[in-house]
Amino acid sequence: MKNNAQRRLPLQASRPAYRTLKGWALSTLIEHHAVRECEHHGHAIDRADPEARNRAREAAWNHPFPGTTPEQSQAAIDEVLRSVGDTCPEC
Numbered sequence: 001m002k003n004n005a006q007r008r009l010p011l012q013a014s015r016p017a018y019r020t021l022k023g024w025a026l027s028t029l030i031e032h033h034a035v036r037e038c039e040h041h042g043h044a045i046d047r048a049d050p051e052a053r054n055r056a057r058e059a060a061w062n063h064p065f066p067g068t069t070p071e072q073s074q075a076a077i078d079e080v081l082r083s084v085g086d087t088c089p090e091c
């Protein structure tokens with residue numbers, strides 16, 4: 001028998017639940033390589049890859065953020081893309 005002196009809460013899911021639509025949209029863009037994170041500062045950087053953008057928008061449409069419509073999820077993707085620059089502001 002293992003002695004579990006330290007009890008840990010079980011992981012509820014393999015992926016974290018995103019609290020905001022914007023956070024979800026950003027992670028969707030990163031997942032589809034439309035946006036990358038600066039390895040030094042963590043800022044989101046636009047990769048300017050139209051195909052990756054399309055894949056992310058398609059994913060948002062097919063698998064919208066819980067509680068939103070495909071239109072709202074796709075709009076959030078576009079909004080994040082508009083707010084992300086193509087360079088890290090601190091690099």
Ligand SMILES: [Zn+2]
Pocket residue numbers: 038039040041042043088089090091
């Ligand atoms: Zn940076």
